[in-house]
Amino acid sequence: MLYRENGQFKTSYRADQQIFPILQDRIVIAGLLVLAFVAVPLLADEYLLRAILIPFLILALAALGLNVLVGYCGQISLGTGAFMAVGAYAAYNLQVRIDGTPLLVSLLFGGLCATVAGMLFGIPSLRIKGLYLAVATLAAQFFFDWAFLRIKWFTNYAASGSVAVADLNVFGIPVVSPVQKYLFCLVVVVVCALLVKNLVRGHIGREWMAMRDMDVAAAVIGIRPIYAKLSAFAVSSFVVGVAGVMWGFVYLGSWEPSAFSIDRSFQLLFMIIIGGLGSVMGSFFGAAFIVVLPIALDRLLPVAGAAVGLAVDTATVSHVVLMIYGSLIVFFLVVEPHGLARLWSIGKDKLRLWPFPH
Amino acid sequence: MGFFLETFIGGLMSGMLYGLVALGFVLIFKASGVFNFAQGAMVLFAALAMARFSEWIPKLLGLDNRFLANLLAFVGAMLVMIAVAWFIERLVLGKLVNQEGVTLLMATLGITYFLDGFGQTIFGSDIYKIDVGLPKEPMFLMESLFPGGVLINKEDLYAAVIAAALVIVLSLFFQYTGTGRALRAVADDHQAAQSIGIPLKRIWVIVWSVAGFVALVAGIIWGSKLGVQFSLSVLALKALPVVILGGLTSVPGAIIGGLLLGVGEKLSEVFVGPLVGGGIEIWFGYVLVLLVLLVRPQGLFGEKIIDRV
């Protein structure tokens, strides 16, 4: 009975168009934000921050960016890793070449360079669709992989092709300790999520979705495919580029192109599919599923094994983790093919009706 | 010139082998509209089964005949692949009828993880050997024409012949039999296919079994070339541009796409690669495909993409 929207009347369209129109949702979200901004930094240990929350946040950001393109605009991309790499290497080069570039400037620069790259490789989308388009973006993926590996200038002539960045700070506040890094990521992610959410509920977002759902009809009501698709590529690659910068600068600190390999692209695509295409929330669910679950399984399994008196060796654990993980993916898809975000909203629908079944 | 020819032929051979993996993709896509990400894992799984069976069976039965051992192992591995197909239908696809392409793609990813883990658990993760007697030595042609002759791998040649035979049989099957037509119908619209009584369950088990068979053949050929090991599963990535170049729905396209790509890759790497630091074949193929798609968005032999209001 707690979750009811009865009695909450909207008196203006503005109120009706809020991101969370239901009061209870707003309370929950506010609670989450407090948790994330206050409780987590106070309570979480270094491992949780460094190895789970920071990569979770950054990959969620990248997934969010990809979701704009795939989930909202319907253009399948397997070049996310490449656009992350473009962001990271662009920002790195700016740092190396102009001493004392502020982190935020690098971040934006990385994002912008990724935007340009994204739009360039988005051009074929005007002609190529669906899975076929995946190849265009794969071309980007492999091309940039190669370029950062082979063109020495990008890595500032580092012998192994691996680059590293020095200590970071924002407006003089250092971003070094896990808590600082975490908070920095959190702020960037929240801001980006908000901006993206605004876009997708604005008219540009509707253009993207229209393009995705029925492009001929979209054209008939006056949406220009070029504009809609390329703007989706641009926004998406910008966010992805920023995530790339963060992945390199904040999470890894030192990286080589394989940090942004095709595996990363697939990983991100899987995040948004399992999380929910066309859902900002879904990006976070998906990232959590794909980042956290294997780690959790990996840690739980030996404990569980020990509990039943089985000493499982590392290899078996890894293999069993793979099997359970694969099964869970299938399981969740069977329960809800549209991803965790949809599962979540169905859950809410049920809650709304509770205690009646329908 | 001799070298050019050699590279060209080398490309053709590689391409044929890519095509073989690509064929598995095409089969499943054409027959169920599923882009089967697990094809690579299936190749690995089949090859592992084959390699281990051909090792275990002689031990178990005290057999000393390599041919017989291989034959038994092949049958065993095929049975395993049929079982895999059956389970996949039962536990995964059967429950995802009429869902969108991405959902099914994702489900096949789940299958990939599972097969990777499962295969390594029961078959181990070492390098294993498949020896079906494919010759390893090189063969030199036209030695009178070019110094050193033109090198061809006999192994590749055999593989290419097998691949070609498979393709011909499968293309005929799709084009000219009622079941082939039914398969294409399923790919277009699961629900409508169901509504006219096409038994999806049975069809899917059959198709996945055939794909399992193709995976097994690819696994044996690649495995006997390279040894059977986890990396075989990344072959799927090699097959990706091939399927798309040939067209997702075309059986001959898989092979022709493979040939074109193989040749393009090798020629570019050998003749252009050194100028820019090498390693370009990995992206060159994709750029090549991209260019083709700009002219033919459905790939060379794919069915025209329908967009109509």
Next chain:
Amino acid sequence: KEQFIPMLSYRTGPFAPNGVPFANGYADYLKLVNVKGGMNGVKILVEECDTSYATDKGVECYERLKGKHGGASLVEPLSTGITFALTEKAPNDKIPIITTGYGRADSADGAVFKWNFPLLGTYWSAADMLVNYVGKKEGGVANLKGKKITLVYADHPYGKEPIPYLQEASKMHGFELTLLPVVLPGIEQKSTWLQIRQNRPDYLFLWGWGVMNSAAIKEAVATGYPREKMYGVWWAGAEPDVKDVGASAKGYNALTLQHGAEPNAKVIKDILEAVHGKGQGTGPKEEVGSVLYTRGVIAAMLGTEGIKRAQERYGKGKVMTGEQVRWGLENLALDQKKLDALGFAGVMRPVSTSCVDHRGDSWARIHTWDGSKWQFTSDWLQADDSVLKPMVKASADKYASEKKLTRRTPQDCQS
């Protein structure tokens, strides 16, 4: 009271065939130490984490393990990619990184890389020894002039490490260097070998890992390139690399990280008896003493010896902190006597490190596959530090300036 050593391994993924024996050797040796009463009474606690040779998984493992059980005393990342990532983290966490025969070559410079220990050898020293060895075959390095050497390498930080040295050497000795990258996992190498067939290099160096090595040898067979002219680095010279090629791989050479397959070494026998004999072996008995297994044993030994060395200064029988272990590793003095006592006679030569030299002496031999096993075919080789030192220093300086680090002062060396 236990000393915690985290263990990053990869028993899954494309590199598992090579990762497993190493990990088993590493684990078994630590078990052996415990069976023998620990390090001056301090038992070792091991926790393993699987990285699949992937950098981000490795980093997660590191983060997971570093603070456990009172803190990790050292870490062996077992991947050049992971090493690069951890190099940035170690100074904050104060955990020394041991990279036996891998990692970044310039980290031999302890004055900049305070926490890295590329013990026994780096890829530059490996390349140096190979060049000198084939030079000697030609009757002196001077005769390398005009010769063709091709490097087939994994397109990965690992494979790229030797390139700066080889380029330098090709300038110095006048040989023609061709670089042929192979994308990992390296199963498709046809174009590489077509180029080799055309180019017909006099020597071929192979910087591969995992299935890439056996694929390379198979391609060599298929294109008729003589295996005798092929020289692998020490990560391309183990049983899994040649096993399934069998007789066709005969004649293939590889540099060793001092040791080869050592089934007869005392330490291996000890392990068989005290660990496997009690049913506590980590892997199958057959692989004990194989090349990569032995390397795991050595890597583990270097770690424990570093800890023991630290105990000499900070108190025997005590659990050492990462910082103390770092001192121990930096002042390693493994002489022949100690090695003999540990059971490593004939397996490896003495090593000693210092504040500026985190690598120690780099020795190696060549071993050759005779169709069924590895056999030493050369004398001891040693890297020529007169060439390497300046290169290491220059590279380390560049790193320092990028990271805004200053070289350690002599006082710091005492800490």
Next chain:
Amino acid sequence: MILDVRNISLAFGGVKALTDISFDVREHEVRAIIGPNGAGKSSMLNCINGVYAPQHGSISFRGRTFNHMNSRQVAEMGIARTFQNLALFKGMSVIDNIMTGRNLKMKSNIFQQALRIGAAEREEMQHREFVEHIIDFLEIQAWRKTPVGRLPYGLQKRVDLGRALAMEPQVLLLDEPMAGMNVEEKQDMCRFVLDVNEEFGTTIVLIEHDMGVVMDISDRVVVLDYGKKIGDGTPEEVRRNEDVISAYLGTSH
């Protein structure tokens, strides 16, 4: 004369969908296009709004003549349409679907939208209000936030109409808007169409197979058969036309 179609021919390979079709549409009238299945009615609409490019002929809109227009231009000139096979944006809610119809009129740039301040926000509210009027008008308030994919067929048709109306078009092309509806719903739909026609002066071009509807609400009728025009005139004239009777109406009407 708001729309003038002259000598349009369109063929797909061997299939002649339209041969030399000419007709005109007067300002403010309801113009029906009828004909047997496959006669080329939908293709005609597709030519008018730029989805198909006819091989011959031209189309004038308010005196401007085009051989081929692109869809965007057509939309800008004020021609909207609905689709025979429901081309709704399936993943979007009813409101969003109709809001896309307002897209041409929304001007704020991407940055304003990202921040959702000032102009962007105001614009959004303004158009939302307009869309609410349409929703009220079509009586689909209860489904506002439902994803259209889940609506029953008939309601989807209404949303399709709503989306076209949101463009405030001068000419509205309707492709079988009443297919799959029962009489009561058809009556509603006719009411909507006539209201639009009367209140906003929108010109209507309508394809429909229900002769009752066509004869009742249209001012003039074009009859196509196998891509050819076989009749043109008021409902009464068409009803008496022998060709039309034999090709399409049959005797029962």
Next chain:
Amino acid sequence: MSTTTLLNVNGIEVIYNHVILVLKGVSLQVPEGKVVALLGGNGAGKTTTLRAVSNLLAGERGAVTKGSIELRGERIEALSTSEMVDRGVIQVMEGRHCFAHLTIEENLLTGAYTRKDGKAAVQQTLDKVYNYFPRLKTRRGSQAAYTSGGEQQMCAIGRALMANPKMVLLDEPSMGLAPQIVEEVFEIVKDLNTKERVTFLLAEQNTNIALRYADYGYILENGRIVMDGVAKDLRENEDVKEFYLGMGGGDRKSFRDAKSYKRRKRWLA
């Protein structure tokens, strides 16, 4: 009714997506060899009822949660669609659903997938279908996606007939068809019904014609059966006349002056 009951739907409830309750206890009987019409406005649940019978709900993430469905006394909820087709029950889906990439002829031939009586017999049925819909014959070689809406509708109906069914569930067969073709389709229904004793359950918006050809009718509103009766009686019913036949007060009203107010339906009171 003297004939046996072929299909017996007994108080079924259907829920989509675990939350949306669409059918709230629908019961109906279809006697063997009769034509039964299922009428009702948009969203009443006609399609859902048919899907429940032919077991196509799963693909829409719907499920029958209560009640039972029997075919010749056999419970069929657990059967798959293809097993239903084996038992002679076939559905023509709403919205055409032709196989877009297959040609019209291939579409029709897939319809005969379950037939075991040989090529000649199939060819005969094919000729029969072409005979019913000559338009299809002229378009036989083109891919279904490129045919007009009406042609696709004919294709979908023809495809179902290719299976030689015993019972056909027709979902809005008249949609998008030209008037004579609609008449034609219902003539076919009558033809098959009388000559081959094929049973029909048809969901149809065109109440007028449906009630002319049907023997019995059910009216569905909001997931409930609100009225049923012999077709002739229904045609005479005042409410049906007004709401479904558009003949309030006896005569057909012009669409031009159709009411713009709503009268409450009596059965909703």
